[in-house]
Amino acid sequence: MLRFFLIRALRAFMTIVLVVTFAFVVLRMSGDPALIIMGPEAPPEAIVAFRKAWGLDQPIWIQYLSYFGAIMGGDLGISMRDGQSAISLVMDRIPATLQLTVPALILKLLIGIPSGVYAALHRDSAVDRTVMAGAVIGFTMPSFVFGLILVLLFSVTWGLLPSGGRDSWMHAILPIVTMSIGGAGILARFSRSAMIEILGQPYMRTASAKGLPWRRVIWEHAFPNAAIPIVTITGFMVGTLIAGAVVVESLFSWPGIGRLLVVSVSNRDLAVVQCILLMVAATMVISNFVVDILYGYLDPRLRNNQARH
Amino acid sequence: MSAANLIEANDLVKTYISRKGLFGTATHVRAVDGVTLSVAPATTLGIVGESGSGKSTTGRLLLGLEEPTEGQVQFDGKPMPQLKSTAWRELRARMQLVFQDPLAALDRRIPIGTQVGEPLDIHAVGSDKERQDRVETLLQSVGLRRDQAGSYPHELSGGQRQRVVIARAIATNPDLLVCDEPVSALDVSIQAQVINLLRDLQETRGIAMAFISHDLKVVRNISDRVAVMYLGRIVEEAASKDIFRRPLHPYTQALVSSVPVPGTALKDRIILQGEPPNPAARPSGCAFHPRCSLATERCRVEVPAFVTVEAGRKAACHLVPAASEN
Amino acid sequence: MANIAQSAPAIGTTQKMKKKRRFPIFVAIGVVWIVAMVVIALTADWIRPYSITSMDLRNRLSMIGNPAHMLGTDELGRDVLSRLIESIRISLMIAFGATLISAFVGTTLGFLAANFRGIVEQLVLMLADFQAAMPFLIMSLAVLAFFGSSLTLLICLMGFYGWERYARIARGLAIAASGQGYASAVTQLGAKPSRVYLKHILPNIASTLIVSMTLTFPEIILMESSLSFLGLGVQPPMTSLGNMVGYGREYLTRAPWIMLAPSFVIMLTTLSISIVGDWLRDKLDPTI
Numbered sequence: 001m002l003r004f005f006l007i008r009a010l011r012a013f014m015t016i017v018l019v020v021t022f023a024f025v026v027l028r029m030s031g032d033p034a035l036i037i038m039g040p041e042a043p044p045e046a047i048v049a050f051r052k053a054w055g056l057d058q059p060i061w062i063q064y065l066s067y068f069g070a071i072m073g074g075d076l077g078i079s080m081r082d083g084q085s086a087i088s089l090v091m092d093r094i095p096a097t098l099q100l101t102v103p104a105l106i107l108k109l110l111i112g113i114p115s116g117v118y119a120a121l122h123r124d125s126a127v128d129r130t131v132m133a134g135a136v137i138g139f140t141m142p143s144f145v146f147g148l149i150l151v152l153l154f155s156v157t158w159g160l161l162p163s164g165g166r167d168s169w170m171h172a173i174l175p176i177v178t179m180s181i182g183g184a185g186i187l188a189r190f191s192r193s194a195m196i197e198i199l200g201q202p203y204m205r206t207a208s209a210k211g212l213p214w215r216r217v218i219w220e221h222a223f224p225n226a227a228i229p230i231v232t233i234t235g236f237m238v239g240t241l242i243a244g245a246v247v248v249e250s251l252f253s254w255p256g257i258g259r260l261l262v263v264s265v266s267n268r269d270l271a272v273v274q275c276i277l278l279m280v281a282a283t284m285v286i287s288n289f290v291v292d293i294l295y296g297y298l299d300p301r302l303r304n305n306q307a308r309h
Numbered sequence: 310m311s312a313a314n315l316i317e318a319n320d321l322v323k324t325y326i327s328r329k330g331l332f333g334t335a336t337h338v339r340a341v342d343g344v345t346l347s348v349a350p351a352t353t354l355g356i357v358g359e360s361g362s363g364k365s366t367t368g369r370l371l372l373g374l375e376e377p378t379e380g381q382v383q384f385d386g387k388p389m390p391q392l393k394s395t396a397w398r399e400l401r402a403r404m405q406l407v408f409q410d411p412l413a414a415l416d417r418r419i420p421i422g423t424q425v426g427e428p429l430d431i432h433a434v435g436s437d438k439e440r441q442d443r444v445e446t447l448l449q450s451v452g453l454r455r456d457q458a459g460s461y462p463h464e465l466s467g468g469q470r471q472r473v474v475i476a477r478a479i480a481t482n483p484d485l486l487v488c489d490e491p492v493s494a495l496d497v498s499i500q501a502q503v504i505n506l507l508r509d510l511q512e513t514r515g516i517a518m519a520f521i522s523h524d525l526k527v528v529r530n531i532s533d534r535v536a537v538m539y540l541g542r543i544v545e546e547a548a549s550k551d552i553f554r555r556p557l558h559p560y561t562q563a564l565v566s567s568v569p570v571p572g573t574a575l576k577d578r579i580i581l582q583g584e585p586p587n588p589a590a591r592p593s594g595c596a597f598h599p600r601c602s603l604a605t606e607r608c609r610v611e612v613p614a615f616v617t618v619e620a621g622r623k624a625a626c627h628l629v630p631a632a633s634e635n
Numbered sequence: 636m637a638n639i640a641q642s643a644p645a646i647g648t649t650q651k652m653k654k655k656r657r658f659p660i661f662v663a664i665g666v667v668w669i670v671a672m673v674v675i676a677l678t679a680d681w682i683r684p685y686s687i688t689s690m691d692l693r694n695r696l697s698m699i700g701n702p703a704h705m706l707g708t709d710e711l712g713r714d715v716l717s718r719l720i721e722s723i724r725i726s727l728m729i730a731f732g733a734t735l736i737s738a739f740v741g742t743t744l745g746f747l748a749a750n751f752r753g754i755v756e757q758l759v760l761m762l763a764d765f766q767a768a769m770p771f772l773i774m775s776l777a778v779l780a781f782f783g784s785s786l787t788l789l790i791c792l793m794g795f796y797g798w799e800r801y802a803r804i805a806r807g808l809a810i811a812a813s814g815q816g817y818a819s820a821v822t823q824l825g826a827k828p829s830r831v832y833l834k835h836i837l838p839n840i841a842s843t844l845i846v847s848m849t850l851t852f853p854e855i856i857l858m859e860s861s862l863s864f865l866g867l868g869v870q871p872p873m874t875s876l877g878n879m880v881g882y883g884r885e886y887l888t889r890a891p892w893i894m895l896a897p898s899f900v901i902m903l904t905t906l907s908i909s910i911v912g913d914w915l916r917d918k919l920d921p922t923i
Contacts, residue, residue: 018765140905145898243772265780273780401825414820428824
C-alpha cells in the first residue's frame with residue numbers, strides 16, 4: 001500500500017513540476033519578462049533592477065531553478081493593476097468561487113447520478129428518454145448559452161432573479177444552476193451506462209438467481225461496483241468545474257477567481273495569471289491524488305495487490 | 310559430418326529481466342541457457358520441448374530477432390548483424406519465419422496477393438510485372454489458386470492462411486526457414502497437408518529448416534535431426550530416427566513414450582512427476598532432476614555437460630556416458 | 636423504487652435493436668446539417684448578403700423577418716445573417732485546422748512512443764497525463780495572456796486540444812500490433828519502420844482515429860466559442876460564433892436573436908457531429 005501512495009505522490013509532484021516548467025517556458029517565450037511584467041512604460045532603471053531581482057542576467061537553468069524556488073516559497077509576483085501581491089489578490093477571491101463551485105458540484109451529483117441510475121434501471125421508459133435527452137442537451141449546449149437563456153427567461157422576461165453581481169444569495173441561484181447543468185448531463189449519461197454495463201454482468205444474474213430480493217441485489221452488488229467508475233469521473237469533474245467557473249463568473253459578473261483570470265488575461269496581468277494557473281494545477285493534482293486513493297480503496301482488486309504497471 | 314553449416318549457434322544465452330513495478334526486485338530469467346546447435350543446408354532440424362523450454366526464444370535468436378545475452382549466431386560463416394540494422398534487414402531475404410498464428414501474421418486489410426508479394430517489394434526484387442508473375446507462381450506452389458490473390462485473410466480457412474504465410478516466407482527464395490509451431494493452430498487433418506507442403510518445398514528448393522514444436526509426431530515426420538530442449542538447454546540431439554528408436558536421455562524417453570504408434574495401444578508410457586518447468590525457478594544441478602526417476606546425488610548438484618555420446622549424437626546427462634569414456 | 640422488480644427482465648435484453656431503428660433518422664438529419672454548415676463555410680464569401688462590417692445605420696436593431704435583413708441587425712446596423720455566415724466559416728475553419736493538427740501531432744507522438752519505447756515513451760505518456768489532467772480552458776487562457784490572440788496562434792493553441800487521446804490510441808494499437816501481429820511479421824520480412832507504420836499500422840487504426848476526431852471536433856468548437864465569448868478568442872473585426880454570442884449579450888433585452896442565432900448554430904452543429912460520430916463508432920466497431 002505504501003508503494004501505491006508513493007507512486008501516486010511522485011506522479012503528482014511531476015505534474016506540478018511540469019506546470020511550473022510550462023509557466024516558465026511560456027513566460028520566457030513570450031518576450032522579455034521584465035518588459036512584460038513591469039509594462040512598457042516602466043523606467044529603464046526599474047527594468048534593470050527587475051532583471052537583477054529576478055536573475056534574468058543569469059544562465060537559463062539558474063533562472064529556472066530560482067523561479068522554481070520562488071514559486072515554492074510562495075512569491076508569485078505583484079499584480080500590475082493595483083500593486084497588491086498576486087497571491088493575496090487571488091486568495092481574496094477564493095471564497096466567492098467556492099460559493100458557486102461547491103453547491104454546483106453537489107447539485108451535479110444529486111441530479112446527475114440518481115437520474116442516470118434510475119434511467120438505467122428503467123430502460124426505455126419516459127424517464128430514461130428524458131434523462132438521455134437532457135444529457136445530450138447538457139453537453140452540446142455551451143454553458144454560456146444556457147446561462148444567457150436562463151437570464152433571458154428568469155431575469156428579463158419574468159424578472160424573478162437578478163442577472164449579475166453578488167449582492168444576495170438570490171444572485172447565486174442562476175450561476176449555480178448554469179454551472180451544474182453540463183456536468184449533471186455528463187454524470188447522468190455516464191452513470192447510466194456504467195449501471196447498464198453492471199446490470200448485464202453475469203454476477204448480477206447469479207446474485208438474483210441465488211434468491212436475493214432484487215432490491216438487495218442492486219444495493220449490495222450493483223451500486224458498489226458502479227461507484228468505482230463514477231468516483232473516477234467525479235474526480236474529472238473538478239477540472240471542468242474550474243473551467244466552468246471561468247465562463248459562468250464572467251457571464252454573471254460574479255467576483256470570483258474565474259472572472260479574475262479573464263480580466264487578468266485581458267490586461268496581461270501576468271503575475272496574477274501565473275498565480276491562478278499554479279493554484280489550479282495544485283487543485284487538480286490534489287483532487288486526482290484523492291481520486292486515486294479512493295479508487296485504490298474502493299477497488300478491492302487494487303487493495304490487495306501491489307501497485308501494478 | 311560438418312559440411313559448411315548454414316547456420317550455427319554457439320553457447321547462446323538469453324536472459325530476461327522481469328521486474329515487479331517500478332521499484333520491485335528484478336528477477337533474471339534465463340530462457341535460453343547455453344545452447345549450441347547447427348543446421349546444415351537443405352536439412353531440417355526439429356527443436357522439441359514443452360512451453361518454458363526456450364525453444365521459441367532459440368528460434369528467434371537464430372533469426373537474429375533478438376540479441377543473445379551471451380554467445381553468438383553465425384549465418385553462412387558470418388556473424389548475425391545487429392537487429393534492425395540495414396544489414397539485418399537485407400539478410401531477411403535469406404532467412405524467414407513462419408508463425409504459429411497465421412491470422413495474426415497477416416494484415417487483415419490487404420489482399421493476400423499483395424502480402425505475398427510484399428517481401429519482393431521490400432527487397433526490390435524484379436520489375437512490377439515480374440513480381441506479379443512471381444506471386445502467382447508462389448500461390449500455386451503452396452497449393453492455392455491464382456484467383457485467390459484478391460482474397461482477404463479472413464476469407465480463407467486456417468490451413469489456407471498458413472499456406473499464404475509460407476508463400477510469403479519463400480518469396481525471396483530464402484536459404485533458411487524457421488517455423489515456430491506452424492501447425493499447432495490447425496486441425497489435425499490440415500496439419501498433415503501443411504507438413505507435406507513444407508517437406509516438398511524443402512526438396513524442390515533446397516531450403517534448410519529449423520522446425521520448432523512441442524508435438525513430437527509432427528517433428529518426427531519432417532526432421533532429419535532433432536534437438537530436445539528442457540528449461541533452456543538442449544538435453545539430447547541426434548538424427549531423427551535414432552532419437553525415436555532409442556532415446557537416451559530420460560526426458561526424451563518420456564516424450565517418445567507418449568507418441569502413439571498407429572495400430573497399437575500406448576504401452577510403457579513414462580509419466581513424469583513433479584512440476585512443469587519454470588524458467589524463473591530453475592532447479593540446481595541438472596534442471597530435470599526433480600522429475601527424473603533415475604536422478605542421483607550427482608544430478609542434484611552438478612550440471613551435466615552437453616557432449617558427444619555416440620557418433621552423430623549428443624546428450625547432457627550424467628547417466629549417459631560421453632563417447633570417450635566407452 | 637417500487638418498479639425495481641420490473642427492471643429485472645431488462646438484463647440481457649438487447650436494446651440495440653431499437654436504437655438501430657432510431658439512429659438513421661437522426662443521423663441523416665445530422666449529416667444534412669453538417670453538410671449544410673460546410674457548404675456555408677466554403678461559399679461564405681458568395682452567399683453573404685453584406686460584408687460583416689458594413690453598417691446600415693437606418694436599420695439598426697431591426698427584427699427578424701425584415702426583408703432586407705433576414706435575421707435582423709445589431710446596434711451598429713450590421714446584418715446578423717451575414718455575420719452568422721462568416722462566423723460559421725471562421726469557427727469551422729478553426730475547429731477543422733485544430734482537429735487535424737491535434738490528430739497529426741497526437742498520432743505521430745503515439746507512434747514514436749510505441750516504436751522507441753523507453754524514455755521516449757515515458758516522456759510522451761507523462762506529457763499526455765499532464766495534458767489530460769489540466770483543464771484546457773485554463774491553460775489556453777494562460778497562453779493567450781502571454782501571447783495575445785492572433786488567428787494563427789488560436790488555431791495552433793486549439794491544435795493542442797485532445798492530442799493525448801490520439802497519442803494513447805495510436806500508441807496502444809501500435810504496441811498491440813507489434814506484439815505477435817502483422818506489424819512484427821512485416822518487420823521480420825525486412826521492412827523499415829516507416830513502411831510498417833505508414834502502410835500497415837496507420838490504415839488499420841484509421842477508423843478509430845476518425846471516430847476520435849468526431850469526438851474532439853465538437854469539443855473544440857465549444858472551447859473556441861467559450862474563449863471568443865470571453866473576448867479572448869477570435870478578435871474583432873473577425874467574428875466567430877462565440878464572439879457573436881458575447882456581443883449579443885449586450886442586447887439580450889432588446890434584440891435576443893443576436894445571441895440566439897449563433898447559439899442555435901453551435902448547438903445543432905455539435906449535436907450533429909456527436910450523433911454522426913456515435914453512429915460511425917457503432918458501425919466501425921461492432922464489438923464495442
